Amino acid sequence: MTDLRQTTGAPGSHILGVGAYEPRRVVDNAELCAWIDSSDEWIRQRTGIVERRWAGEDESLLAMTATAGRRALAHAGMAPTDVDAVLVATVTRLAQFPALAVELAAELGCGPAAAWDVSAACAGFGYALAQADALVRAGTARHVLVVAGDRLTDLTDFHDRATAFLFADGAGAVVVGPWDRPGVGPVVWGSDGSQKDVIRQTLAWDAAVAKGQPPFITMDGQKVFKWALTDVVEVTRRAIEAAGLRPEQIDLFVPHQANDRITDAMLRQLRLPADVVVSRHIRQTGNTSSSSIPIGLARLYHDGLVAPGATCLMVGFGAGLVFAGQVAVLP
Amino acid sequence: MATATAETILSQLATIINEVVGAETSTISPESSFSDDLGVDSLSMVEIIYAAEDSFGITIPEEESKNLRTVGNAVAHIERALADA
Numbered sequence: 001m002t003d004l005r006q007t008t009g010a011p012g013s014h015i016l017g018v019g020a021y022e023p024r025r026v027v028d029n030a031e032l033c034a035w036i037d038s039s040d041e042w043i044r045q046r047t048g049i050v051e052r053r054w055a056g057e058d059e060s061l062l063a064m065t066a067t068a069g070r071r072a073l074a075h076a077g078m079a080p081t082d083v084d085a086v087l088v089a090t091v092t093r094l095a096q097f098p099a100l101a102v103e104l105a106a107e108l109g110c111g112p113a114a115a116w117d118v119s120a121a122c123a124g125f126g127y128a129l130a131q132a133d134a135l136v137r138a139g140t141a142r143h144v145l146v147v148a149g150d151r152l153t154d155l156t157d158f159h160d161r162a163t164a165f166l167f168a169d170g171a172g173a174v175v176v177g178p179w180d181r182p183g184v185g186p187v188v189w190g191s192d193g194s195q196k197d198v199i200r201q202t203l204a205w206d207a208a209v210a211k212g213q214p215p216f217i218t219m220d221g222q223k224v225f226k227w228a229l230t231d232v233v234e235v236t237r238r239a240i241e242a243a244g245l246r247p248e249q250i251d252l253f254v255p256h257q258a259n260d261r262i263t264d265a266m267l268r269q270l271r272l273p274a275d276v277v278v279s280r281h282i283r284q285t286g287n288t289s290s291s292s293i294p295i296g297l298a299r300l301y302h303d304g305l306v307a308p309g310a311t312c313l314m315v316g317f318g319a320g321l322v323f324a325g326q327v328a329v330l331p
Numbered sequence: 332m333a334t335a336t337a338e339t340i341l342s343q344l345a346t347i348i349n350e351v352v353g354a355e356t357s358t359i360s361p362e363s364s365f366s367d368d369l370g371v372d373s374l375s376m377v378e379i380i381y382a383a384e385d386s387f388g389i390t391i392p393e394e395e396s397k398n399l400r401t402v403g404n405a406v407a408h409i410e411r412a413l414a415d416a
Binding site for chain 2: 045046221222225226229230261265268
């Protein structure tokens with residue numbers, strides 16, 4: 001039998017740079033309540049959302065992810081040509097193929113980098129980050145651009161008073177490269193397809209075409225809330241343990257921004273130290289699906305809340321149901 | 332939990348309600364209405380039910396949780412569930 005050579009990678013991987021893009025148009029609750037029967041007070045009380053950002057026609061998924069990707073590369077001090085894999089987490093690419101990542105790699109000038117999309121809804125960033133970490137540690141890639149972007153408003157029923165105020169648009173990115181020790185902890189991830197209908201698209205595309213109706217996102221908010229309180233909290237705890245840390249060693253907590261009330265409830269269960277900085281940007285951004293975690297990271301940098309070497313706990317959870325939690329050391 | 336009385340259940344449940352919505356435990360009585368007196372909305376109710384299930388080691392089915400209008404209703408349900416366990 002012939003022996004094959006294989007690559008060997010770095011002992012660990014590390015996030016080298018962070019970037020995000022938030023759409024220009026800010027829509028507050030009062031504007032939204034012009035066409036749904038709700039109120040600013042009710043929306044704030046039930047979700048924490050004060051305003052959200054909706055993409056305009058020129059803020060396509062490609063445009064938003066490209067800006068986020070460029071910002072992450074600039075933050076890392078790297079050239080696009082240094083990147084040899086591009087991963088895009090999205091569930092709102094309205095074309096089946098080619099993958100957005102391929103178009104993005106060309107747009108950014110990443111040359112012939114391997115490029116593919118990851119479909120894991122609001123856990124997509126965590127799924128893609130886990131893949132990037134594994135690629136770098138295996139030596140399959142040296143520098144990976146991990147981008148998450150969604151335009152949930154393309155699939156939002158603006159007249160559904162249960163969801164219209166939640167969903168929004170945005171993109172975020174990180175650059176992952178080799179390190180002499182683990183800078184991205186083990187991912188604790190998984191899926192529960194028995195709950196596929198809890199958050200779903202009302203019509204598959206073939207049915208939508210046949211009926212001449214657009215599909216929308218619909219969900220059972222209370223089921224999501226209970227799931228977040230039980231299973232997702234457990235996943236978050238296990239992500240801390242998997243990284244070999246104790247809760248008091250966590251500096252920053254960036255949960256997926258599904259609802260500020262979910263964040264409150266998770267914090268009551270997790271009992272993280274009182275001085276942990278917690279992302280709550282849903283109040284200004286709405287729920288941006290896959291991009292909420294990297295947007296949270298970029299906002300923490302913007303607000304000067306990240307000390308170099310800070311440990312950041314992240315957990316994404318959403319349609320599938322799917323979940324992914326991990327701890328990373330930030331640059 | 333053979334020794335759990337309505338009084339100890341009420342006290343434990345009041346602590347949970349206080350943690351979730353901040354209502355003072357001293358103001359929580361069996362007559363308190365979750366929505367009208369304690370400011371518990373449907374999301375807070377989900378959290379309270381889950382915390383009660385966890386803390387008492389019981390399950391409260393979703394269809395039954397919808398009928399729990401007062402704290403006393405919840406205490407009675409928990410008491411029955413513990414007796415059946």
